[in-house]
Amino acid sequence: MKIFFLLVAFELCWAQYNPNTKSGRTSIVHLFEWRWADIALECERYLAPNGYGGVQISPPNENIVITNPWRPWWERYQPISYKLCSRSGSENEFIDMVTRCNNVGVHIYVDAVVNHMCGSGGGEGTHSTCGSYFNAGTRDFPAVPYSAWDFNDGKCKTYSGEIENYNDAYQVRDCRLVSLLDLALEKDYVRSTVANFMNRLIDIGVAGFRIDASKHMWPGDMKAFLDKLKNLNTSWFPEGTKPFIFQEVIDLGGEAISASEYFGNGRVTEFKYGAKLGTVIRRWNGEKMAYLKNWGEGWGFMSSDRALVFVDNHDNQRGHGAGGASILTFWDPRLYKMAIGFMLAHPYGFTRIMSSFRWSRNFVDGKDVNDWMGPPSNSDGSTKSVTINPDTTCGNGWVCEHRWRQIRNMAIFRNVVDGQAFTNWWDNNSNQVAFGRGNKGFIVFNNDDWNLSETLQTGLPAGTYCDIISGEKEGNSCTGIRIEVQGDGKAYFQISNTAEDPFVAIHVNAKL
Numbered sequence: 001m002k003i004f005f006l007l008v009a010f011e012l013c014w015a016q017y018n019p020n021t022k023s024g025r026t027s028i029v030h031l032f033e034w035r036w037a038d039i040a041l042e043c044e045r046y047l048a049p050n051g052y053g054g055v056q057i058s059p060p061n062e063n064i065v066i067t068n069p070w071r072p073w074w075e076r077y078q079p080i081s082y083k084l085c086s087r088s089g090s091e092n093e094f095i096d097m098v099t100r101c102n103n104v105g106v107h108i109y110v111d112a113v114v115n116h117m118c119g120s121g122g123g124e125g126t127h128s129t130c131g132s133y134f135n136a137g138t139r140d141f142p143a144v145p146y147s148a149w150d151f152n153d154g155k156c157k158t159y160s161g162e163i164e165n166y167n168d169a170y171q172v173r174d175c176r177l178v179s180l181l182d183l184a185l186e187k188d189y190v191r192s193t194v195a196n197f198m199n200r201l202i203d204i205g206v207a208g209f210r211i212d213a214s215k216h217m218w219p220g221d222m223k224a225f226l227d228k229l230k231n232l233n234t235s236w237f238p239e240g241t242k243p244f245i246f247q248e249v250i251d252l253g254g255e256a257i258s259a260s261e262y263f264g265n266g267r268v269t270e271f272k273y274g275a276k277l278g279t280v281i282r283r284w285n286g287e288k289m290a291y292l293k294n295w296g297e298g299w300g301f302m303s304s305d306r307a308l309v310f311v312d313n314h315d316n317q318r319g320h321g322a323g324g325a326s327i328l329t330f331w332d333p334r335l336y337k338m339a340i341g342f343m344l345a346h347p348y349g350f351t352r353i354m355s356s357f358r359w360s361r362n363f364v365d366g367k368d369v370n371d372w373m374g375p376p377s378n379s380d381g382s383t384k385s386v387t388i389n390p391d392t393t394c395g396n397g398w399v400c401e402h403r404w405r406q407i408r409n410m411a412i413f414r415n416v417v418d419g420q421a422f423t424n425w426w427d428n429n430s431n432q433v434a435f436g437r438g439n440k441g442f443i444v445f446n447n448d449d450w451n452l453s454e455t456l457q458t459g460l461p462a463g464t465y466c467d468i469i470s471g472e473k474e475g476n477s478c479t480g481i482r483i484e485v486q487g488d489g490k491a492y493f494q495i496s497n498t499a500e501d502p503f504v505a506i507h508v509n510a511k512l
């Protein structure tokens with residue numbers, strides 16, 4: 001009986017905050033704009049064997065088709081209906097992906113766009129991904145169906161009907177975000193319709209949701225539709241498992257709405273994380289890595305068990321959303337790998353890795369005028385498939401950061417050190433720092449302009465370890481640097497400031 005109550009209490013407090021990844025898998029990867037068929041293959045051939053826990057996918061439901069003359073990635077944030085067909089594939093392909101990924105223990109997290117439908121200027125017709133008719137002007141979306149009284153036009157108090165002032169919480173939640181038709185989520189019909197859409201996805205087997213534009217919805221309205229959600233599909237998840245919920249709320253401070261208002265519903269994106277980490281690794285504003293000693297709550301971030309963290313996301317890697325110029329992306333690979341390495345080694349938050357496509361950046365007066373460019377596509381607008389090169393990198397314009405050796409090996413590092421304490425911090429009071437995770441792993445960074453040469457306490461058992469950044473363990477040898485840990489746990493590290501990757505990481509599963 002006692003044990004039963006303990007179990008219930010555990011479920012209740014963990015519930016929607018639990019990522020629902022298979023035990024021992026601690027990160028998810030955002031396969032931005034990937035086709036369902038490619039994600040299914042990637043789960044089987046790469047993500048499962050390398051210990052990735054799940055995939056955040058692009059919005060799977062019907063959206064507006066915008067051709068000006070090419071299709072922007074952001075058309076997918078303008079829903080037309082909740083039918084499952086998009087540039088990523090059909091409903092059947094979606095079901096096949098969820099099934100195949102779940103079958104290899106990699107779970108699917110849906111980007112749910114439920115604050116709004118398409119832009120007010122979206123026009124009338126069937127220029128939508130399943131060909132459903134709609135009329136943005138009259139607020140008519142018969143394929144849902146939604147009609148004029150399901151929107152907030154009457155409720156919003158600004159003259160333009162748009163959000164004009166982020167210091168006014170009513171505007172932010174009841175008015176249109178960049179002209180997107182704002183749903184009246186105080187209505188039970190709208191709440192139920194949204195919940196039905198999400199429940200359909202739960203039935204198919206998804207493990208949770210990123211909830212887009214959460215800042216623009218009242219936390220109580222969100223709770224109302226979240227309370228209508230089913231438990232996860234018992235073909236793959238234990239009975240009574242709630243969907244994982246993480247809410248996109250950009251809170252860098254100084255606005256009417258704060259992230260903490262949403263903690264009751266689930267986890268929240270911690271946007272300070274990437275903005276600050278980028279500033280530190282770039283050594284801007286007098287920041288240095290030594291200051292990372294109390295990284296996490298000590299930096300004013302939300303509590304670790306509420307945070308969803310990332311170095312960059314699909315918005316701020318191209319100047320949308322928030323974070324500004326400090327955000328590190330694949331365009332700055334050397335610093336980016338260090339930032340991801342730090343994130344994956346550090347215990348704070350639940351981690352998400354970005355996986356991008358390349359586009360032709362074109363800065364005009366400091367702004368990338370090509371920030372709209374959609375995924376690699378064929379002349380008919382269809383998304384190109386992800387091809388795999390002989391060296392395991394991706395082709396066809398897909399960056400596949402999650403396949404970079406340094407990033408993939410650090411995702412494995414995080415699995416190996418899961419649950420271990422943050423230990424043995426060392427710094428040189430500048431940009432050389434090191435820390436361990438109990439007796440399972442240790443990492444050393446040299447982001448200074450001079451060499452690092454130190455004997456450090458690693459906390460690890462004696463032995464020869466393979467550095468998983470310059471290489472990895474292959475059979476009985478290391479393809480990169482070797483580190484000798486002595487009987488007292490100490491090891492000597494030498495990292496040149498001009499090394500290709502100026503950091504070294506070792507863990508007990510890469511010991512000879």
Ligand code: QV4
Pocket residue numbers: 074075076077078113119120121162177178179180212213214215248250315320321322
């Ligand atoms: C434009 C003007 C408006 C004007 C309107 C008139 O900007 O002022 O009223 O025309 O018709 C696109 C265009 C945008 C256009 C709008 C409507 O970029 O210029 O309005 O469509 O036609 C993505 C993109 C947006 C895009 C949107 C819808 O980033 O540029 O808008 O998709 O296609 C805030 C929010 C946060 C949000 C972030 C970007 O608090 O929630 O901005 N992040 C999420 C997603 C993001 C997505 C949305 C929210 C919207 O991560 O990708 O926006 O679903 O910080």
Ligand code: CA
Pocket residue numbers: 115172173174175182183216217
């Ligand atoms: Ca709203």
